[in-house]
Amino acid sequence: MASQDASSPTAEADIAERVERRWAILSVGIIVLLALLAAFAGIHQATMPQGRVETANPAKLHLDGEFVESNLGSALEPDGSVIVRAIGQQYSFTPQCMVVPVSTQVTFRATSPDVIHGFLIQGTNINTMLVPGYVSALPARFDKIGEHLMPCQEFCGVGHEGMWAKVKVIDKAEFLKLGGDRRRVTCVD
Numbered sequence: 694m695a696s697q698d699a700s701s702p703t704a705e706a707d708i709a710e711r712v713e714r715r716w717a718i719l720s721v722g723i724i725v726l727l728a729l730l731a732a733f734a735g736i737h738q739a740t741m742p743q744g745r746v747e748t749a750n751p752a753k754l755h756l757d758g759e760f761v762e763s764n765l766g767s768a769l770e771p772d773g774s775v776i777v778r779a780i781g782q783q784y785s786f787t788p789q790c791m792v793v794p795v796s797t798q799v800t801f802r803a804t805s806p807d808v809i810h811g812f813l814i815q816g817t818n819i820n821t822m823l824v825p826g827y828v829s830a831l832p833a834r835f836d837k838i839g840e841h842l843m844p845c846q847e848f849c850g851v852g853h854e855g856m857w858a859k860v861k862v863i864d865k866a867e868f869l870k871l872g873g874d875r876r877r878v879t880c881v882d
C-alpha cells in the first residue's frame with residue numbers, strides 16, 4: 694500500500710507532524726518548568742526573613758543564650774562599636790529605654806518570644822519586624838544627641854497601642870562613663 698511507503702507524501706507528513714508535536718510538548722514543558730522555578734523562587738524569597746538568617750528559640754529566650762535578661766541593653770564591643778540587644782514582647786520592650794553613644798557604629802539585635810512586633814525608631818530609617826524564632830539585626834548610626842521614640846508598629850494584640858520604648862543618644866564620653874564597671878547599659882535605671 695502506498696501509505697506504508699515511507700517515501701510517500703502522506704507518510705512524510707505523518708512523520709513531520711509527530712516530530713512537530715514532540716517539539717511542541719517539549720517547549721510547553723520548558724515554559725512550565727521556568728514558570729514553576731520563578732514561582733518557587735518568588736514564594737521562597739517572600740516567606741523567608743532576611744538574607745542571613747539567625748535563629749533564637751522563642752521558648753528559651755529567658756533561660757539561656759544571647760537574649761537572657763542580664764545580657765539585654767547596650768554592650769561596648771572591643772572594636773569600639775556598640776551592640777544593643779532587646780526583646781519585644783506583649784506588651785513592652787526590654788529594655789524600655791536603650792542608650793547609645795552619638796556618632797558610633799551601633800547594631801541592634803532583637804527578637805520576640807511570643808508574636809510579631811514592630812521595631813521602628815522614629816527619625817531614622819530603622820524599621821523591621823521582630824519575628825519569634827528569628828533574630829533581627831540592624832546597623833545604625835546616630836549623628837545627633839537626643840531621644841527617639843520606638844512605637845511597636847505591628848498589631849500584636851489588645852495592648853499594642855501602649856507598646857513602645859525609646860532610644861536615648863548621649864555623648865560618647867558619658868556613655869563610656871555609664872558603662873564603667875557594668876557589662877550592659879540601659880537608661881531605665
Ligand code: CUA
Nearest residue numbers: 810845847849
Ligand atoms: Cu507589639 Cu504591637
